[in-house]
Amino acid sequence: MKIFLDTANLESIRMYNDMGLLDGITTNPTLLSKEGGDPHKTMKEIVSIINGDVSLEVVATEYDVMLEEGRRLHKYGDNVVVKYPMTADGLKACKALTAEGIPVNVTLVFSPNQAILAAKAGAKYLSPFIGRLDDIGEDGLHLIREIKQILSNYNFGTQILVASVRHPVHVVEAAKIGADVVTLPPSVLGKMLKHPLTDIGLKNFLADWKKLKTENPNIRI
Numbered sequence: 001m002k003i004f005l006d007t008a009n010l011e012s013i014r015m016y017n018d019m020g021l022l023d024g025i026t027t028n029p030t031l032l033s034k035e036g037g038d039p040h041k042t043m044k045e046i047v048s049i050i051n052g053d054v055s056l057e058v059v060a061t062e063y064d065v066m067l068e069e070g071r072r073l074h075k076y077g078d079n080v081v082v083k084y085p086m087t088a089d090g091l092k093a094c095k096a097l098t099a100e101g102i103p104v105n106v107t108l109v110f111s112p113n114q115a116i117l118a119a120k121a122g123a124k125y126l127s128p129f130i131g132r133l134d135d136i137g138e139d140g141l142h143l144i145r146e147i148k149q150i151l152s153n154y155n156f157g158t159q160i161l162v163a164s165v166r167h168p169v170h171v172v173e174a175a176k177i178g179a180d181v182v183t184l185p186p187s188v189l190g191k192m193l194k195h196p197l198t199d200i201g202l203k204n205f206l207a208d209w210k211k212l213k214t215e216n217p218n219i220r221i
Contacts, residue, residue, distance in 0.1 A: 001175045002052075004183035006163065008032045008042055012186040013049055024052035026105070026127075026163065026183040028083070029059055047077035055105045055125070057083035066093040074102045081105045081124060086114050091121040098122035105161060115147040119156035125181065130174075131164035140164070141173050148178055168192045 002023035005016055008031040016022050025046055032039040047054050056076065058069040066089060070082040074097075082097055083105045084090035094104040098121070105125040106118035110133060118126040128147060130140025147160055159180035165171060168191050174182050213219055 001179060002181040003189070004053075004055075004161070004181055005189065006031070006165070006183040006185050008035045008039075008046065009186065010035075010042065010045055010049070013046060016186070016189060017049060021189070022050065022052065023181070024054060024183075025050050026055040026083070026161070028057045028107070043073075044076050047080060050079065052079060053081045053103070053125075054079055055081045055083045055107075057107065061085075061087070061089065063089040063092050066090065067096055070097050070102065070104075071100075083107050083127075086110075086118060091117055094118070094121040094123050098124075107163070109147075110143070112143065112146045112150055115160075116150060119151060119154075119158040123158050125159050125161040127161045127163040127183075129164035130162060130170060131166040133164075134166070141170070141177065144174055144177050144179055 003021055004024040004026050005013060005022055006026045007013065008027045013025060027043065027046065032042060035042060043056050056073045058066050058073065060066045060069045066084060070093060073082055074080045081103045084094050086106050086108045090106065094106055097104050103124035105127055106123040107127040109115050109118060109126050109128045115126050115128065128143050130144060133140035133143060144160060144162060151158060161181040161183060162174045162179045163183050165182055165184040165188055168188060171182050171184060171192065
């Protein structure tokens with residue numbers, strides 16, 4: 001399973017990319033707004049840092065403008081994936097841009113029906129928002145299971161990009177289902193790195209090594 005970071009924070013992107021953990025980035029207008037500054041400069045910087053796919057989202061809602069904006073965003077780099085919303089105009093733009101060889105991520109997917117249509121339109125990725133479904137009392141992971149089963153029946157080539165991830169359990173369960181990609185905020189990725197027994201084990205190892213060096217001053221690693 002590929003791991004994308006869902007952020008526009010350059011510091012977090014650089015840090016986790018340097019660890020070798022990132023396969024791509026997803027952004028949206030909300031994330032760019034949180035960082036402030038010139039969003040176009042931020043998007044260009046992200047594209048230059050990451051070797052994998054970077055999803056950049058349009059803000060237009062009408063077909064002609066969406067198409068124009070998508071083409072403009074793709075000029076930032078060959079690794080740009082244009083993100084379109086799951087709307088009629090969004091699907092139409094997805095089909096047109098895909099025909100031009102520009103990959104598309106259809107976002108804001110909340111049902112199996114929407115997933116089928118995104119795949120039919122030629123999306124490289126479709127992004128179900130599991131956390132938002134959980135928020136309204138539905139089972140977001142069940143949606144991933146349904147989409148996985150549907151896509152496996154056919155030769156769409158569309159990848160499931162699990163979005164709106166709220167905690168590490170979402171990541172594990174999505175991986176068990178067989179989702180292609182999970183995109184998560186830096187806070188969740190940070191939690192995945194941590195376990196109290198790891199911290200305790202490291203503390204004990206270092207304490208024992210310090211004791212050993214005290215008893216044998218000339219010892220070296």
